[in-house]
Amino acid sequence: MDTVKQLSARLAAGDVSAVELAQDYLAKIQAANPALNAFVELNEAQTLSEARAADALRAEGRAGPLTGVPIAHKDIFCQTGWHARCGSKMLENFAAPYDAGLIERARAAGLVTLGRTNMDEFAMGSTNESSYYGVVHNPWQLDAVPGGSSGGSAAAVAAGIAPAASGTDTGGSIRQPAAFCGITGIKPTYGIVSRWGMIAYASSLDQGGPMAHTAEDCALLLNAFAGFDTRDATSLERAPEDYTRALDAPLAGLRIGVPKEFFGEGMSDDVRAAVDAALATFRTLGARTVEVSLPRSGYAVPAYYVIAPAEASSNLNRFDGVRYGYRAPEYRDLNDMYAKTRAQGFGEEVKRRILIGTYVLSHGYYDAYYLQAQRVRRLIADDYQVAFRDCDLILGPTTPTVAYGIGDKADDPLSMYLGDIYTTSVNLAGLPGMSIPCGFGAGGLPVGLQIVGNYFDEARMLGAAHRFQQATDWHLRTPPR
Amino acid sequence: MSRANWEVVIGLETHSQLNTTSKIFSGSPTAFGAAPNVQASAVDLALPGVLPVMNRAAVERAIRFGLAVGGEVAQRSVFARKNYFYPDLPKGYQISQYELPVVQGGALTIRVGDGDKAYEKVVRLTRAHLEEDAGKSLHEDFHGMSGIDLNRAGTPLLEIVSEPDMTSSAEAVAYARALHALVRWVDICDGNMQEGSFRCDANVSVRRPGEPLGTRREIKNLNSFRFMQQAIDFEIQWQIEQIEDGHKIQQATVLFDPDTGETRAMRSKEDAHDYRYFPDPDLPPLVIAADWIARVRSEMPELPVALSARLQADYGLSPYDAAGLTASREMAQYYLDALAVVGAAQAKPLANWVMGELAARLNREERDIAQSPVTPSQLAGLVARIADGTISNNIAKKVFEALWSGEGQTADAVIEAQGLKQVTDVSAIEPIIDEVLAANPKSVEEYRAGKDKAFNALVGQVMKASKGKASPAQVNELLKKKLQA
Secondary structure (H helix, E strand, O other): OOOHHHHHHHHHHOOOOHHHHHHHHHHHHHHHHHHHOOEEEOOHHHHHHHHHHHHHHHHOOOOOOOOOOEEEEEOOEOOOOOOOOOOOHHHOOOOOOOOOHHHHHHHHOOOEEEEEEOOOHHHOOOOOOOOOOOOOOEOOEOOEOOOOOOHHHHHHHHOOOOOEEEEEEOOOOOHHHHHHHOOEEEEOOOOOOOOOOEOOOOOOOOEEEEEEOOHHHHHHHHHHHOOOOOOOOOOOOOOOOOOOOOOOOOOOOOEEEEEHHHHOOOOOHHHHHHHHHHHHHHHHOOOEEEEEOOOOHHHHHHHHHHHHHHHHHHHHHHOOOOOOOOOOOOOOOHHHHHHHHHHHHOOHHHHHHHHHHHHHHOOOOOHHHHHHHHHHHHHHHHHHHHHOOOOOEEEEEOOOOOOOEOOOOOOOHHHHHHOOOOOHHHHHHOOOEEEEEEEEOHHHOEEEEEEEEOOOOHHHHHHHHHHHHHHOOHHHOOOOO | OOHHHOEEEEEEEEEEEOOOOEOOOOOOEOOOOOOOOOOOOOOOOOOOOOOOOOOHHHHHHHHHHHHHOOOEEOOEEOEEEEEOOOOOOOOOEEEEEOOOOOEEOOEEEEEEOOHHHOEEEEEEEEEEEEEEOOOEEEOOOOOOOOEEEOOOOOOEEEEEEEOOOEOOHHHHHHHHHHHHHHHHHOOOOOOOOOOOOEEEEEEEEEEOOOOOOOOOEEEEEEOOHHHHHHHHHHHHHHHHHHHHOOOOOOOEEEEEEOOOOEEEEEEEHHHOOOOOOEEOOOOOOEEOOHHHHHHHHHOOOOOHHHHHHHHHHHHOOOHHHHHHHOOOHHHHHHHHHHHHHHOHHHHHHHHHHHHHHHHHHHHHOOOOHHHOOOOHHHHHHHHHHHHOOOOOHHHHHHHHHHHHOOOOOOHHHHHHHHOOOOEOOHHHHHHHHHHHHHHOHHHHHHHHOOOHHHHHHHHHHHHHHOOOOEOHHHHHHHHHHHHHO
16 A cells, blocks of 8 residues: 555655556556456556656656656536546437546646546445445445445545545545545645536535645645636635645644534444543543534535535536436427426436425425525534534544445435434534544444644644654555455 | 506616727637637636636726716625526526626606706616626527537626616616717717617516506517617517407516517517526625726716716807717717817707708618718818808708718818808899799789798799898898888
């Protein structure tokens, strides 16, 4: 297993070229991907051309810390030279003529695209089972789900067939698969990473971010991904910052808030044990833990499953078979074309959320559902601000259980949605959140520790995670071959 | 059946295309008439992952409109999505404003009718909001298929909604004309109705006096004032007949067919869409700072209402003249430019010339006043020569024609070249009068018998004999003297 940091050093030292590194990883992907289905598109020529460009930059002395480091991109980011299928039949033939903001920045940093990773259809799902391109298998246990929606990215990193990956997180889609696969992932403050070219699921919640083995790698990658983008009106115009700056900050005096609501019913014993042990480690490192309360966190999942589908139902209107993407082969008239195209082009989970979203925005229901959910959303954000008066970071479990079996929750969407109880409130509040490996639970599957910071406090979160990872080796464990 | 027993209630919704160079949420150009889809970017096509970004210039035009109608420019307004499926609506929703529009309230003073029956009326505005236009579906030229042109998709619109304050088609048209003039006056819309830059929907209902409001029907997409008048008149008549025949009016959207002069229902309330409006999460609320509004205010031109009042107060023009001259900014500018040359004393005759001869000639040739071949200073020179008695009004028309067709640089040059100077020398006119009297003994006899008409005939003969160069006033005077002698 190699970290981004290590690869960066080897590239800088001339021990390996970007082309060699790319070839090495492509070979690993060839070997492992059939069992994992983490990648949905590979394009060796494209990858090697990017790698050659990176080597050329280095030869010219213009290499940055990430130049030549391979990365896998979630299939949700538009990227010239690649398809952007977003896990859907609807976009099977779609290739964007533009780069997403995150892709542009990755390119500018010299990162080399290994391929495009599998995901839940339109990022809707927590298991990667809703992908039109097949389920992804958890490298730790092939019959377990990798989590979702960035399941392909998480599985690829965990399996060591990509040192890092991009992901997106709307209700936990970076953190939850990171937890299930035993890797590190961060969802930044809403507005830090451009949403331009990132196919929208729920616009007010979606945020891109890095997934890798270590917090340090995530910090390096976030340096590349973050930045103001005039093409995204929700992008925040702030001075660039170095997310690695606090990696070595000592933890002495750090106040860690532990929300009592996150340790109640629904949390499995193995997760509780691992998280408790992690908190003890933080105390050993000099941090102080204080109990805090997020009294309205119980409403996060219901509010999320109103707001996200509402936005999604509108965002997905554009997939109508008129201009691009899938169109039903036979239809009687315009309305029949719309109905058949969307019935055939979307999968069950996407259709379910479109229906929910359409319902909650409908005349007569809007106030009771959408508006009410928005009020709850504000209260949840307020709760966090109250909690942050007493602490610097909030720690708890990323998920109530470790990864479950493929198919276990396929017929029970509600129980799948409830797996998001610790993550959705972070998106609703627009806060940064991350997940780091903190142990193993049932079946030897990884447990994730969630770290939530206040707005723009990514550097502090990454620092705390890094110190933890200096003292533990959960993040260095690799799945059995 | 009689209109007299009915009250008519009309409110107008007007889509005014804002004259920005680029679209409201993308950088694509807005120019009219380009080949299909060449002005549609990834954003306009609603490709996956693209996002809207607000065009400042469109907001600035909305502010200008709000100030022009005395409305409140909202410091915070919100963009909402109006969801529906149509092939020329690429995103499957239109970005518009719903609960919090950029302009609230305001009013427009309109002048209805001509002559003695003319009256002024204040029409209140409900709101004006920013939104994007859809593309166009082309149903011709594609056998069994429809073509989609997305050049227009994303063109900025200001939808201006009036209160139901109008009570006749004449008032509705007067309002639409005043609004049309105003959006051009403050330079936010080119007002080109053929190209669809200014189009109106009219909500029409009727009721018996004292009754609550009747059910309205909305006539969509009226793109000429004449059609608006016809459509509303037809609709009023139709609704009255329906009710008098014992039918109820069903809420509906109707289209006007200029070929038949009739309106016909497009869809009823039952098939009305549930647009599922909600705030667009891609666009933060539109916040307009007070200093932005202040800057726009400082750059506003004098508004037609203010100019009209000034023309009446400073130059003694009638409300009719003042309204006519302020019908468009170009007309007003033309008048003011000419007035500066000829002087305030000639304000009234100049107004008559601008709105009379000049307007009629421009109208006949379908030209804008800005493209008038007769310049303001040329017309001013002409009016000055009437004022000082050099030429009569009749001769002035000849001079005007000559200036129009470029036969001279100034009125003086035309008068000189064509020998049109008015003859005021008594010794030159007297022989002509004598000749005419001698040649028309019958008229002389009739005049003496008390027939005034005969006198006019004699004046006419003298003017004709002088080739129009005699002064009509002088001819009158001399002729009277001779006849009474």
